[in-house]
Amino acid sequence: MTPSSEMTLIKNATDIGKMIRAKRKEIEMTQADFAGLCNVGIRFISELENGKPTLEFDRVLRVTQLIGIDLFAKGR
Amino acid sequence: MTPSSEMTLIKNATDIGKMIRAKRKEIEMTQADFAGLCNVGIRFISELENGKPTLEFDRVLRVTQLIGIDLFAKGR
């Protein structure tokens, strides 16, 4: 598998959704439990993992941080 | 000065907002013109640069990409 140390360019919501699902599976956590951990609804987790583009920024950030994914910005 | 090639950890909406404002100033563009370029309202740009946390993810992504900021994700 791709090691967790590699950088992934985020082009859209789908990119981050896939990473989150993969991480969650690693931890062997259900969407429901993970939603509880993140203080969001289960529907949000489902939509996030499926790449819904209009989710709120801070909620996405909260989930990524809790599951162990850091976001970085880099100017071109 | 910190070169634009450096990676900045995004902990919240404020972090990305500051970068966007800095970039926009470099280009010497008004919020109004930049909003037109990004196909978003001028109010969105203002709120984004000031770190409003609940903005929609894809809109934030669209703006960052148009102004020359790439987002990366990295597992811990």
Place this chain on the structure above:
DNA sequence: AGATATTTTTCCCTTACGGTAAAATTGTGT
């Protein structure tokens, strides 16, 4: 089949977004 997990749907409330215009802030020149 049965149990578990995930996705989707429905109902309801809240809120983001854009447009416009006014208020506030920042910047510039004299």
Place this chain on the structure above:
DNA sequence: ACACAATTTTACCGTAAGGGAAAAATATCT
């Protein structure tokens, strides 16, 4: 400092959509 211009922020409103909860519909296992 002062006046003036330019830019940014805020307020109001209508529309559209997000989000939570829970149930229903699919999917995925053993």
